[in-house]
Amino acid sequence: MIILSKHKEFRPYIICILTIKNTILSSLLTLISFFCVPNYLISQEKPFVVVLDAGHGGHDTGNRGNGYYEKKIALNIALKTGNKLEKIKGFKVIYTRKTDVFVDLIERANIANRNDADLFISIHCDAFTSPKAYGAGTFVLGLHENERNFKVAQRENSVIFLEKDFEKKYDGFNPNDPQSVISLLLMQQTYLNQSIAAASSFQKSFVNNLKRKDRKVKQAGFIVLKYTYMPSVLVETGFLTNPSEGAYLNSSKGQENMANALSKAIINYRNIRDASYIDDNIELVDKQVEKQVNDVPKSNIKFKVQIAASKNKLELKPYNFSGLNSITRLKSGKLYRYYYSETSTYKKALIKLNEAKSKGFSNSFIVAFDNDKIISITKAQQLLK
Ligand SMILES: [Zn+2]
Known part of the structure; x- marks a missing residue:
């Protein structure tokens, strides 16, 4: 709003003063709103990036149940799902393929990691x-x-036989050997709880929105899920080998319905995830108070076992860490580092290290701290003498 002065000669000054006043006022309001908006709302402004990976493609047709093409149906469902999510504010959709092309399994995971x-x-x-x-x-x-x-898993993994140098790329992984999967597990362990939450959201959506038979959330060794650094799921939308389900999935109505159910499930998962972030923050405050009361360290040197590092902020609950208690989290750069236990001697830390390894965190290692600053193990031992 500009008030015009009756005295023409003062008008430029008044307009100028009003403009400055408005600028200061709006800056102040921005500043106030920044401090008043809860952190979780600010973090929601970063788009939720979802990668839709249409299985197979190109010379890999996928399964041909009842003569249908898995690669075509998967692509149609992925494109339709993405189309729905792209219209929603706060979502960013990335596709591993938008046409009928062959993409290596590891490249599909890399696309997700790069984004x-x-x-x-x-x-x-x-x-x-x-x-x-x-x-x-x-x-x-x-x-x-x-x-x-x-x-x-064997069927979905066997596409690596169609790739060049697959032995090298997948560290000697053999899709036909059930034991070969154990080496796959470590990377995704950090995200398992969130992956299960996402998978449950999909299953609920299939049952509630589409009245599909619930085949439940299951675990198996899929290569494409191994190499991603984020919660990851593989959806088997239905059986092409079943005459009526095959026809349904091959129809544009069936694909549209499936895309509806998938997009709803993705939105639901995003909401669950954001809600658990809030819980996490509340819990951290309590833990800090508890720590101040109970934990007066006698020495400044302490040892912790680093079990994982992740871009994701996980709740510090045992079920997120194969049942391990006493997990702490430190943020360094873009990564959250997760530590198991805290001991005053290196010897005790070695025992904790073995415990962590026996729970599957085989890449764990001991980290020494001096007043929360990371120092070398040798230096820590010298300081303790
Ligand atoms: Zn497939």
Whole structure:
């Protein structure tokens, strides 16, 4: 609003003063709103990056149940899902392929890593020897719980045989050996809880929105999920080998419905994730108070076992860390480092290191701290003498 002075000669000064006043006022308001807005709302402004990975493509057709093409159906569902999410503010969609091309499994994961994605979803269609099998299932990376889960992973992993130098690229991984999966597990361990949360969201959506048979969240060793640094799931949208489910998935109506269910599940997962961030913050405050009361260190030197590093801020709950208690988290740069236990001697730390390794964190190592500053183990031992 500009008030015009009756005295023409003063007008430029008044307008100038009013403009300066408005600028100061609006800067102040911005500043105030910045401090008043809770942190979690600010963090929501960063878009939620979701990577949609349409399985197979090019000379890899995927399964051909009832003559359908898994690669085509997966691509249509991925594009339709992305189309819905792109219209929603706060979402950024990345595709591993938008056309009928062959993409290496490791490159699919790398696309997600390069884009610092919040969620990776690999979209597929199932196949089985019996035409009776039907329903949608969602997988997270883990040990195959049974023969059937191994078979699903084996089929999806076998596409690496179509890639050049697959032995080198996948560290000698053999899709036909059930034991080979154990080496896959470490990387995704950090994200397992979030991956399961995402997978549950998909299953709920399939059942509630599409009335599909719930084939539950399952674990199996999928290579494409191994190399991602974020929560990752693989969705088997249904069986092409089942006559009616195959026809449904091959129809544009079926694909549209499936895309609806997937996009709703992704939005739901984002909401759950943001909500648990808030819980996490509240919990941290309590822990700090508790620490001040109970924990007066006798020495400034302490040892911790670093078990993982991740871009994701995980809740410090045992179920996120294979049942380990006493987990602390430190942020350094873009990474959160997760430490198990805190001891006053190196000897005790070695015992804790073995415990962590026995829980599957085989790359764990001991870190020494002097007043919360990281120092070398040798220096810590000298200072303790
Ligand atoms: Zn597939």
